[in-house]
Amino acid sequence: MVNFSAASRVQRHSVLKEQTFDLFIIGGGITGAGIALDAASRGLKVALAEMQDFAEGTSSRSTKLVHGGLRYLKQFEMKEVAELGRERAIVYENGPHVTSPMWMLLPFHKGGTFGSFSTSLGLKIYDILAGVKKGERRYMLSADEITAREPLLKKENLLGGGMYVEYRTDDARLTIEVLKAAVANGAVALNYLKVIGFQGSNLSFSRVEVQDQLTGESYIVKAKKVVNAAGPWVDDVRKLEHTIGEKHLILSKGVHLVFDETDFPLRQAIYFDTKSDGRMIFAIPRDGKTYVGTTDTFYDGDPLKLTVTIEERNYMIEAIKYMFPNLNLTLDKIESAWAGVRPLIHEKGKGPSEISRKDEIWQTESGLITIAGGKLTGYRKMAEKIVDLVVNQLNQEFNKKFGKSITKHLPISGGDMSGSRFFESFVQKRVIMGKQLGLSEEQSRYLAKFYGTNVDKVFDYVAQATGDLPAIVYGQLYYAMNDESASVATDFFIRRTSALFFNIHFVEQFKDSVIDEMAQYLKWSDQEKLQQIEWLEKALNDVKIVK
Structure with a gap:
């Protein structure tokens, strides 16, 4: 088995050059990752290429919720609600260290989008369709109960929730x-x-030309089947094959703002409607911060060059002021922000919030299979459908005997603890281990909850810590490089730790030491190191709001 270390890139390139794969996947977001897991766990020989870092596109820039599909009730998409509800439970059980239940409040005000009856009935129907377990079923609150639970919420005309x-x-x-x-x-x-x-692609065989974006080297990968799961770049991949037809993507842009809890001391996660256009927005407390989002507007620019505009910031601030009038938040209170795009399948005459989030699959005459649309919550089911299609073709064309999907009960990495009910006891045991290494209880708990059953390996790196970095940071960094293929500094600070979004002071404090450590371990030249510094500074500027 080829390891997943950033130091093994040359070895992995060699494997890609030398072998012929059953399936080659283009795109390393949640859809591509899900397809890779489903296919590999069935025994297919699988390769995956991502032009940026894994999850660098849409899959690191969402509202960071595994939705059950509540919003689809308004559009009467009952099947979608039921399927997403079931999938949400599966995602949680297979990876309780990266997914956790959180109570959300849906308030209703006089003259607002929702009322008492519609809210109660809608949530009840949602519980039934989504198969919500007993301890997580909806209940209703009076206006006084809501005010006691979340004093920041707008009290004027508040009826309940x-x-x-x-x-x-x-x-x-x-x-x-x-x-x-x-x-x-x-x-x-x-x-x-x-x-x-x-080069020379047909229904049963493809030669895919790839280029290493860090070295410039190009070569050919041979595969029997190719899946295009490139998210916002799906159409760009299709253009390489000259196959753009009537179906095409349209991008919807979403923006999130992050505040320190001292400026936005939210106690309770809220799902609220805006005054200006009735759009629903989340406000969510997380690890000493509160983040708010998202917008939903068409975007026709380059997905690689997303920025948060002044109009988008003002829209969000006004929405916050309307629902939390006593906060008096201003632009200078924004600590960080991020923007992402949702790849939707174009539907003529529909606005961005009206277009279906359902996934679609189609295949060209030359064999390229494309999947587009869909949601984070439904990634496993999307992958199953794609791999079912691939396996059916491989079984017929190459006399293979690949079986059915096993991912419904297959833990993801770090989730191998026999389900969510054992998670807290697991964390408690690892807290004791962490403290024995000299970490604080808080640090130990954070690592155990963050990495799940992989935390033992992180602890091994913590025990080896040397140099200027604190032991906990050293452990996380070396785990990210050796076991999660973190190849550049932004990989570590954004996709491996989320620090750039939720702990920007951590980034500013340790950026120089992290780059020094990565440069030494990954043997960067002086020029490469300078490039890393430049990339990280750009990433910092992108998430900061210029005061």
Whole structure:
């Protein structure tokens, strides 16, 4: 098995050059990662290429919730609600360290989008369709009960509200853990490897031309089947094959703002409607911060060059002021922000919030299979459908005997603890181990909850800590490089730790020492090191709001 270390890139390139794969996947977001895990766990020989870092696109820039599909009730998409509800439970059980239940409050005000009856009935129907377990079913609150629970919420014309459970996640961590499970099952995955062309492709065999974005080297990968799961770049991949038809993507942009809890001391996660356009927005407390989002507007620019505009900041601030009028938040209180795009399948005459989030699959005459649309919550089911299609073709064309999906009950990396009910007892045991290494109880608990059953390996790196970095940071960094293919500094600070979004002071404090450590371990030249510094400074500027 090829390991997943950033130091093994040369070895992984060699494997990609030499072998012929059953399935080659383009895209290392949650969809591509899910496909890789499903296929590899069935015994297929799998390769995956991501032109940026894994999860760098949409899969690290969502609202960081594994939704149960509540919003689809308004559109009467009952099947979608039921399927997403079931999938949400599966995601949680297979990876309780990256997904956790969180009570969400849906308030209703006089003249607002929702009322008492519609809220109560809607949440009840949602519980039934989504198969919500007994301890997480909705209940209703009076206006006084809501005010006691969350004093910041607008009291004027407040009539009541409903409580229901959403599942909070770290979208990038979820993607990485799924991909690590795929690698553990034999998949070969490389970040910073871009598909630049196809040579001699047909229904049963493809030669895919790729280029290493860190070295510039190009070569051919041979595969029986190719799946295009490139998210916002799906159409760019299709253009390489000259196959753009009537179906095409349209991008919807979403923006999130992050505040320190001293400026926005939110106690209770809230799902609220805006005054200006009735759009629903989340406000969620997380680890000493509160983040708010998201917007939903069409975007026709380059997904690699997303920024948060002044209009988007003002829209969000006004929405916050309307629902939390006593906060008096201003632009200078924004600590960080991020923007992402959702790849949707174009539907003529529909606005961004009206377009279906359902996934679609289609295949060209030359064999390229494309999947587009869909949601984070449904990644496993999307992957199952794609791999079912691939397996059916392989079985017929090559006389193979690949079986059915096993991912419904397959833990992702770090989730091998026999389900969520054992998670807290697992954490308690690892807290004791961490303290024996000299970590504080808080640090030990954080690592155990963050890495799940992989924390023992992180502890091994903590025990080896040397140099300027604190032991906990050293442990996380070396785990990210050796076991999660973190190849550049932004990989560590964004996709492996989420620090750039939720702990920007951590980034500023340790950026120089982290780059020094990575440069030494990965043998960067002076020029490469300067490039890393430049990339990280750009990333910092992108998430900061210029005062």
